[in-house]
Each structure stands twice: as C-alpha cells, then as structure tokens.
Amino acid sequence: MINEFISEYNFRYLDVRCDKILAYSEKFKRYSEELIDKIDDETFSEWKYRYYVAGKYILATTVLVNSYRYAKKQNLSMVIPYLGYYSLFTASRVLLLVNPKNEWRDGDLIRKSHSKIANLVTDEIERIDKNIGEKYKQFFTRCKDYRELFSYNFALGGFGTVALESIFNDEELIKSVGYLLEVAQFQSCLFAQIYQAKSPTHHKLLVEPFEKGFIHEIGDISAFDVQDAFRIRKTFRKPSSLYPLSYQVSAGVLEDFADGLMIVDELIDGQFDPDEDLNIIFSFD
Numbered sequence: 001m002i003n004e005f006i007s008e009y010n011f012r013y014l015d016v017r018c019d020k021i022l023a024y025s026e027k028f029k030r031y032s033e034e035l036i037d038k039i040d041d042e043t044f045s046e047w048k049y050r051y052y053v054a055g056k057y058i059l060a061t062t063v064l065v066n067s068y069r070y071a072k073k074q075n076l077s078m079v080i081p082y083l084g085y086y087s088l089f090t091a092s093r094v095l096l097l098v099n100p101k102n103e104w105r106d107g108d109l110i111r112k113s114h115s116k117i118a119n120l121v122t123d124e125i126e127r128i129d130k131n132i133g134e135k136y137k138q139f140f141t142r143c144k145d146y147r148e149l150f151s152y153n154f155a156l157g158g159f160g161t162v163a164l165e166s167i168f169n170d171e172e173l174i175k176s177v178g179y180l181l182e183v184a185q186f187q188s189c190l191f192a193q194i195y196q197a198k199s200p201t202h203h204k205l206l207v208e209p210f211e212k213g214f215i216h217e218i219g220d221i222s223a224f225d226v227q228d229a230f231r232i233r234k235t236f237r238k239p240s241s242l243y244p245l246s247y248q249v250s251a252g253v254l255e256d257f258a259d260g261l262m263i264v265d266e267l268i269d270g271q272f273d274p275d276e277d278l279n280i281i282f283s284f285d
Helices: 004-008 019-037 041-073 077-098 114-128 130-153 170-198 208-214 226-235 251-259
Strands: 215-218 221-224
Touching (some): 019 114, 019 170, 041 077, 041 251, 077 130, 077 170, 114 130, 114 170, 130 170, 208 215, 208 226
C-alpha cells in the first residue's frame, strides 16, 4: 500500500516496497480503520499531541546520535554507552507513540519502563520481520547492559574490559535508529491517509488536556517551556487534518532545538555543533 505520503518521503533504512512491508501495511490498515471509525474530538486531539511529542523525540534522537559520533571522535569514552543507548531508546519511544495499538491512557504510554517499551517495539517490528525484531531486542539489551556497565559498575579496566566495537558500531546504531524512525514514519503515512479518507471534515482540537506539556516536572524541578507552549498552541490553534510525522518536524524546528542546546555564544574549532548532519537518521527535507 504505497500512498502519496509514502512516495514523497525519502526512505533510506526501510524498504517500503518489499513483500513483507506490503503485507504488514494491510494488517496495519485494518486495525487503524477500527480506531479511526470511532475517533472523536478528544481522541483526535490526543493523536495530534502524540505526533507532537514523537516529533520532539525525533529531534532529540538526532542530537543524541550526532553527540555519540562526536564523543567517539573526541575520545569522550565515558559518555559513549549512555549516548548510544539513549539514541536507541528515544527512537523506540517514537515508534511506541505512533503505533495505534498502543493506548495513550493520559500519558502513561510514555511513562512505561524501558523493558516494557523494548518489548512492545519488538512485538511491532516482528509483525514486519521476525528476524529484524529479534536483532532489535538483542541490540537494545546489549546497549542497555553496556550503559549500566559504565554508568553503575565503572569497570576499572575501562574499554580494555570489553572491545569498544562490541559495544557500539556506528553503522549498526545509525541503521537501527533509522529503521525505527522510518517504521514510525511509514505508520504515520498510512494512518494519515486512512484518517483523511474517512474524515473529510476536521475535528475540533482540545488543547486544555495537553497544556501540562508546557511544564516539565521531575522531582523538585518544575520548568515552564516557552518553546513547547508556543508550538503546542500553534499546533492546536485551528482545526486541521492529520499528517505524517515528517510534516510535524522540519529542518527549521530541528535547528531551533539544536540552538537551544548551545551553552556557548560562539563555537570554536573542534566544539560540537548540534546543527551538523541533521538528516543522518531522518529525512527532514
């Protein structure tokens, strides 16, 4: 099932024309139609917010992957397992959010444990290809274990304890993360096409239940996010249809996000530039 949304996106890690993907898309269409047939203003608003959050996670994953690559080049060895694992974990949350089989439940979806998220994502990938699903689960577990080895145990032998390339291989990490994001993009293309075909009239957007997304509260931290407030209100400002993830995140938004991570006024040679290689795992153009 190749629709206009799928055709216009540059898929690099997912072969959208292979037989397994075509068979998967038919199954995805069936359970998406069941959900869309029951959609109302509240659930439509929920989907708009889910896509908004998934878009933020794509931005974060992009910066995490590039930070990982920079750390390897600069011999920042202690942070490599952390950056590699959270690149994979954050990309997994994107697929978790976009998949219609996963219920939002007032935000409980994004508060699930790491192992639960890995299991749900594995199950979904195995619906496409069992071998790829198994490889994802093995890679996720390995990344998590090595993150803990160098975050909690602090192996005295450092990377002499294990071979660095057995922890993370650049190509393996990028392909794994890119694959997850492109499955999410593929799902969002199918879901948007089905929604637009079934709901030619726009639903009313209800922003109030999601205004708590303006404030990030963890422990004693309570921070109001001006950018989140602006972009969530912009997303919910007027009735609109549902579009794929690639419509949610643009290169301009990514650049704004990257600029917000700058802690120096001006970069000097050799410093990490968050604006480099923005399309490494997701096609923003």
